[in-house]
Amino acid sequence: xxxxxxxxxxxxxxxxxxxxxxxxxxxxxxxxxxxxxxxxxxxxxxxxxxxxxxxxxxxxxxxxxxxxxxxxxxxxxxxxxxxxxxxxxxxxxxxxxxxxxxxxxxxxxxxxxxxxxxxxxxxxxxxxxxxxxxxxxxxxxxxxxxxxxxxxxxxxxxxxxxxxxxxxxxxxxxxxxxxxxxxxxxxxxxxxxxxxxxxxxxxxxxxxxxxxxxxxxxxxxxxxxxxxxxxxxxxxxxxxxxxxxxxxxxxxxxxxxxxxxxxxxxxxxxxxxxxxxxxxxxxxxxxxxxxxxxxxxxxxxxxxxxxxxxxxxxxxxxxxxxxxxxxxxxxxxxxxxxxxxxxxxxxxxxxxxxxxxxxxxxxxxxxxxxxxxxxxxxxxxxxxxxxxxxxxxxxxxxxxxxxxxxxxxxxxxxxxxxxxxxxxxxxxxxxxxxxxxxxxxxxxxxxxxxxxxxxxxxxxxxxxxxxxxxxxxxxxxxxxxxxxxxxxxxxxxxxxxxxxxxxxxxxxxxxxxxxxxxxxxxxxxxxxxxxxxxxxxxxxxxxxxxxxxxxxxxxxxxxxxxxxxxxxxxxxxxxxxxxxxxxxxxxxxxxxxxxxxxxxxxxxxxxxxxxxxxxxxxxxxxxxxxxxxxxxxxxxxxxxxxxxxxxxxxxxxxxxxxxxxxxxxxxxxxxxxxxxxxxxxxxxxxxxxxxxxxxxxxxxxxxxxxxxxxxxxxxxxxxxxxxxxxxxxxxxxxxxxxxxxxxxxxx
Numbered sequence: 001x002x003x004x005x006x007x008x009x010x011x012x013x014x015x016x017x018x019x020x021x022x023x024x025x026x027x028x029x030x031x032x033x034x035x036x037x038x039x040x041x042x043x044x045x046x047x048x049x050x051x052x053x054x055x056x057x058x059x060x061x062x063x064x065x066x067x068x069x070x071x072x073x074x075x076x077x078x079x080x081x082x083x084x085x086x087x088x089x090x091x092x093x094x095x096x097x098x099x100x101x102x103x104x105x106x107x108x109x110x111x112x113x114x115x116x117x118x119x120x121x122x123x124x125x126x127x128x129x130x131x132x133x134x135x136x137x138x139x140x141x142x143x144x145x146x147x148x149x150x151x152x153x154x155x156x157x158x159x160x161x162x163x164x165x166x167x168x169x170x171x172x173x174x175x176x177x178x179x180x181x182x183x184x185x186x187x188x189x190x191x192x193x194x195x196x197x198x199x200x201x202x203x204x205x206x207x208x209x210x211x212x213x214x215x216x217x218x219x220x221x222x223x224x225x226x227x228x229x230x231x232x233x234x235x236x237x238x239x240x241x242x243x244x245x246x247x248x249x250x251x252x253x254x255x256x257x258x259x260x261x262x263x264x265x266x267x268x269x270x271x272x273x274x275x276x277x278x279x280x281x282x283x284x285x286x287x288x289x290x291x292x293x294x295x296x297x298x299x300x301x302x303x304x305x306x307x308x309x310x311x312x313x314x315x316x317x318x319x320x321x322x323x324x325x326x327x328x329x330x331x332x333x334x335x336x337x338x339x340x341x342x343x344x345x346x347x348x349x350x351x352x353x354x355x356x357x358x359x360x361x362x363x364x365x366x367x368x369x370x371x372x373x374x375x376x377x378x379x380x381x382x383x384x385x386x387x388x389x390x391x392x393x394x395x396x397x398x399x400x401x402x403x404x405x406x407x408x409x410x411x412x413x414x415x416x417x418x419x420x421x422x423x424x425x426x427x428x429x430x431x432x433x434x435x436x437x438x439x440x441x442x443x444x445x446x447x448x449x450x451x452x453x454x455x456x457x458x459x460x461x462x463x464x465x466x467x468x469x470x471x472x473x474x475x476x477x478x479x480x481x482x483x484x485x486x487x488x489x490x491x492x493x494x495x496x497x498x499x500x501x502x503x504x505x506x507x508x509x510x511x512x513x514x515x516x517x518x519x520x521x522x523x524x525x526x527x528x529x530x531x532x533x534x535x536x537x538x539x540x541x542x543x544x545x546x547x548x549x550x551x552x553x554x555x556x557x558x559x560x561x562x563x564x565x566x567x568x569x570x571x572x573x574x575x576x577x578x579x580x581x582x583x584x585x586x587x588x589x590x591x592x593x594x595x596x597x598x599x600x601x602x603x604x605x606x607x608x609x610x611x612x613x614x615x616x617x618x619x620x621x622x623x624x625x626x627x628x629x630x631x632x633x634x635x636x637x638x639x640x641x642x643x644x645x646x647x648x649x650x651x652x653x654x655x656x657x658x659x660x661x662x663x664x665x666x667x668x669x670x671x672x673x674x675x676x677x678x679x680x681x682x683x684x685x686x687x688x689x690x691x692x693x694x695x696x697x698x699x700x701x702x703x704x705x706x707x708x709x710x711x712x713x714x715x716x717x718x719x720x721x722x723x724x725x726x727x728x729x730x731x732x733x734x735x736x737x738x739x740x741x742x743x744x745x746x747x
Contacts, residue, residue: 098189098190098191099189099190100194103195104196104197105170106234111191111193113178117187123139124138124161124180124181125178126163127178127179128177129175136163167231167232167297169251173193176190177190209304214307214309216284216312217404218402219401221276221279222292222305230249230250231294232296234295236291236293237288237289237290243258245257245270245277246258249272255272281399281401284309284311286309287307289306291304317409318383319426321378321379323377324375324377324391324406325375328400333396334351334394335351335393335395336370336394337350337394338350338392340390346359346361347359356370363384363385382506383408383506383507384506385406386408387406390404412513413511413513417517418517421483423481424480425481426506429453429499432453433451433499433500435451435500437449437450437482440493441494448462448473449461450475456477458477472487480499521613527587528585528614531581534601536580539603540582541557542557542582542601543555543602554575574587574589582601589614589616591711597611598611618713621715623716624721626690629687629716638682642703643659644656644657647702648669648697649697655677658679658684665679672692672695676689677689692718696718
């Protein structure tokens with residue numbers, strides 16, 4: 001028996017403010033259409049964590065409000081306390097039903113009569129509804145079903161009298177009665193079934209998984225198996241399994257799209273013929289897990305999809321142009337729109353009826369160019385143009401979308417210490433523009449120069465940022481360019497030009513790198529001194545480091561000198577640090593002592609850095625053609641494990657080597673050294689006999705020993721004999737003339 005209670009229930013909703021802030025209309029509508037049987041079932045379902053009761057008579061939209069408002073558990077407590085009282089007063093809690101069942105839409109339910117009542121039955125009739133229409137009957141041998149469309153293909157009556165209803169819908173809710181006839185009489189058993197929709201979770205965790213990837217703006221279709229026409233299709237999204245689409249193909253009703261957070265507004269399309277779901281104009285926020293449950297009279301299928309939507313990112317350099325292409329052929333009659341920025345969706349340009357129109361926007365000015373192909377070009381990019389661009393193509397009833405993300409990176413400039421660097425605005429400065437030049441990253445930006453166009457005033461703030469810009473900044477009031485003269489490494493960093501005009505604010509970013517100047521030292525003797533070239537104070541801390549890993553080799557602090565000359569035994573007994581000047585002297589230099597030396601002076605005035613590159617000059621050997629060339633290793637002896645290599649020319653051709661105590665010579669390129677080389681296996685010295693002009697060039701020596709490797713370069717010059725004779729003759733004549741002059745003077 002089903003009763004509807006109207007006025008007191010409506011007053012309850014008003015007094016308890018259950019539907020606040022809902023309108024009274026929605027409350028009245030629901031209050032006048034809810035059966036107490038369903039409300040009682042709602043209380044039971046809440047305690048078993050089923051959040052969605054069936055309101056058979058309620059309007060779908062009103063029920064959505066109702067369900068939303070009842071998410072508050074405090075309200076539920078009020079309902080749970082109140083409903084038992086009402087139910088006792090009214091006595092309508094399906095008192096005539098022997099068993100109450102609730103089932104989810106799309107699932108199956110089985111009604112089992114009491115075994116004690118069906119033993120020895122003659123006939124069992126199953127009836128449905130308040131009027132008791134017969135829907136199925138059996139005598140134990142023969143089973144028949146009435147041809148009711150609502151149950152067509154769904155009923156299964158077993159020989160034991162149990163009735164199964166498959167692929168249930170909400171219109172299968174109601175009272176079912178089993179009439180069991182015996183020889184001795186007739187007994188009845190009643191069942192109340194409630195079919196509820198929109199389950200809180202969807203099963204199928206082990207269902208087939210498919211991975212889908214798509215670029216932002218492109219559509220993606222999630223395909224499902226071919227449907228037959230009587231399925232209930234439910235699509236859900238995300239870890240919380242938010243209901244997004246539901247369709248009942250049997251009812252041939254329109255698909256319902258649930259836009260609880262408006263994430264998919266107007267972008268979901270369910271194919272009624274296939275059940276496949278298409279998401280148009282995709283966003284990165286559409287990435288995630290999609291689940292579908294397809295319930296039919298025969299079976300229930302599940303499928304899962306993981307969709308990844310990635311940005312169509314275009315990286316460009318500020319000041320350069322960039323072109324966005326549709327990547328699809330534009331057809332006659334297509335309408336094209338280019339939009340910028342997600343929030344404002346500003347229309348930048350469009351093509352309608354073959355007419356190209358560009359709209360004014362202070363961020364773009366005259367930078368936009370729209371081609372008939374639909375391609376959009378943005379000239380002279382700045383950081384203000386970073387963001388999302390959407391291409392919308394309207395083709396009849398269809399719409400095609402593509403999305404792009406432009407990232408204009410900063411302009412990078414690299415100079416050497418002492419050179420000047422100029423930061424130029426991307427476009428022409430107007431008369432009333434205000435230009436601000438800032439130094440530093442976003443966390444700590446310092447204004448270093450400013451130009452007020454209207455007043456034609458320039459302000460230089462060179463006393464900020466530790467006064468590192470003192471007397472080296474120049475701001476051009478005509479172009480707005482900022483020039484930094486006589487740069488140092490401390491001027492490296494991020495610079496920003498902010499230009500404020502009547503059309504808005506634009507900004508350019510520059511990353512300036514000032515490479516430190518390395519002082520080169522070429523050895524003419526066997527020692528070298530590296531000088532700080534700055535006055536050292538008593539409290540200064542001086543650190544000398546060597547190599548790419550900045551190994552500390554000497555330091556002075558508080559007047560105390562420490563030498564770390566045992567670093568790889570490389571500098572043992574070779575380092576001297578001057579207390580007065582801070583200069584470092586390296587004696588008895590070998591090839592292994594060449595490389596990069598770094599000086600760091602820490603004082604109350606700041607920190608000074610200086611770098612030195614120490615190189616050994618090549619050894620020059622000059623002889624006359626026909627004479628022998630002697631290239632010495634300066635070794636007194638070599639060990640068996642030592643290796644000696646002599647190479648010649650730009651191609652580093654191997655011409656002689658000692659390995660394992662055995663020496664070998666090679667003819668070299670063009671066999672120019674055939675029968676001319678002698679290699680001393682004791683010292684590794686190389687001799688070139690009967691030299692000619694083709695032996696002129698660069699020779700490289702490499703010594704590999706247990707103490708390390710040594711490299712040395714020799715430049716050999718072979719003079720022609722004719723020039724040598726002329727030089728010798730000229731010298732003798734000059735000597736004779738001088739002697740004659742001295743003799744005459746003494747006389």
